[in-house]
Amino acid sequence: MEAFFATKLDEFAKGKISRRALLETLTVAATTTYATGAANAAAPDPALKIALINHISYNCPDFRKAADWYSKVFNLDQVGATKIDVALPFGKKGEKPFGVTANNVPLTSMIIRSRDLNAPQAGGAPRRKSQAVIEHIGYTVADFDRERAKVELKSLGVENVRDGGLYSLHMTDPFGYDVQISGVANNALSDGA
Amino acid sequence: MEKFIDGLIRDFESGRLGRREFCQTLGIATAVYAAGGAEANAAPAGRGFKALGVNHLSYECPDYRKARDFYSSMFGMQVLNDKGKGRANLAFGPEPAKGGNFLVVHNPGANPPKPTEAVIDHICYTIPNWDEAKVRGALKAKGFDAPTGRDGSLHVYDPFDYDVQIANAVQENAFRR
Numbered sequence: 001m002e003a004f005f006a007t008k009l010d011e012f013a014k015g016k017i018s019r020r021a022l023l024e025t026l027t028v029a030a031t032t033t034y035a036t037g038a039a040n041a042a043a044p045d046p047a048l049k050i051a052l053i054n055h056i057s058y059n060c061p062d063f064r065k066a067a068d069w070y071s072k073v074f075n076l077d078q079v080g081a082t083k084i085d086v087a088l089p090f091g092k093k094g095e096k097p098f099g100v101t102a103n104n105v106p107l108t109s110m111i112i113r114s115r116d117l118n119a120p121q122a123g124g125a126p127r128r129k130s131q132a133v134i135e136h137i138g139y140t141v142a143d144f145d146r147e148r149a150k151v152e153l154k155s156l157g158v159e160n161v162r163d164g165g166l167y168s169l170h171m172t173d174p175f176g177y178d179v180q181i182s183g184v185a186n187n188a189l190s191d192g193a
Numbered sequence: 194m195e196k197f198i199d200g201l202i203r204d205f206e207s208g209r210l211g212r213r214e215f216c217q218t219l220g221i222a223t224a225v226y227a228a229g230g231a232e233a234n235a236a237p238a239g240r241g242f243k244a245l246g247v248n249h250l251s252y253e254c255p256d257y258r259k260a261r262d263f264y265s266s267m268f269g270m271q272v273l274n275d276k277g278k279g280r281a282n283l284a285f286g287p288e289p290a291k292g293g294n295f296l297v298v299h300n301p302g303a304n305p306p307k308p309t310e311a312v313i314d315h316i317c318y319t320i321p322n323w324d325e326a327k328v329r330g331a332l333k334a335k336g337f338d339a340p341t342g343r344d345g346s347l348h349v350y351d352p353f354d355y356d357v358q359i360a361n362a363v364q365e366n367a368f369r370r
Binding site: 046107111117134184 | 252267310318319324354
């Protein structure tokens with residue numbers, strides 16, 4: 001698709017097509033891809049093939065404080081609150097996750113909790129002590145522009161905002177957890193390339 | 194979309210945007226549009242950001258190769274950008290830049306992460322088209338004879354004793370709590 005864009009841009013630069021023709025051609029090409037991509041999205045999955053993150057289980061001393069912060073920064077609703085936790089889905093009820101067309105993949109959520117991780121689990125066994133840690137989480141936001149995002153984060157009172165690589169920003173949530181935001185330019189192909 | 198492209202052309206005409214940047218930017222915008230539709234992805238009018246979802250999880254462990262092999266062979270994650278330098282990306286879900294998630298498995302860096310009061314105590318992944326017998330059979334074949342949890346929502350530990358949950362859309366859904 002980028003080669004097609006380049007060709008049309010060259011034609012415009014050489015005066016072969018008008019600005020109006022360039023605009024119309026690129027708009028049609030970009031929006032036609034939308035329909036094609038949606039039609040080709042379904043594919044069969046083996047028994048353990050993962051489709052998406054279902055939820056992140058975030059545990060902290062005050063789940064309400066954390067939930068309010070994530071709601072404020074990311075415009076997330078809070079649903080299904082209990083005495084010890086609340087869920088923050090990335091979207092509204094009935095919406096599909098970003099990039100997903102299947103009906104059996106729910107919106108990814110954060111479940112923000114305050115619970116004793118040393119207490120026995122439902123089966124009675126103690127939780128194992130992990131050698132691994134999820135030391136930060138990156139979130140994709142719409143229309144990401146790093147400089148505009150810095151201004152917005154500052155106005156929201158977010159602390160420790162700093163650049164991260166080419167395409168993202170890092171910040172610290174109320175419990176010192178490292179949070180990263182980016183647009184889709186930060187992805188599995190570009191990150192670490 | 195037309196308004197966005199019009200702005201890009203204006204930036205190209207004024208020299209603010211080069212030919213390569215123009216094509217890359219439009220390519221990414223097309224991918225975003227294809228993944229979810231322009232209206233769905235528009236930033237909110239108020240304050241804060243419109244979060245589209247999780248981009249990646251940064252998973253630090255003593256040996257990234259062991260984690261890489263576990264998650265790729267167990268859950269079909271695609272190994273990307275593994276240059277043998279202590280880290281790899283494990284992609285899953287929609288394509289990269291079109292809503293896909295990825296796990297960055299990496300060895301500890303020179304500077305250990307600062308201690309925090311928050312911890313991500315487990316990650317749950319959705320398996321579509323969940324077939325209880327097939328899921329349990331596949332786990333057993335990988336050596337997980339007795340996963341904890343319940344039908345439609347099971348827990349296992351990865352090689353570094355990190356709690357991994359897999360579930361279907363019915364048992365784990367924010368709107369069904």
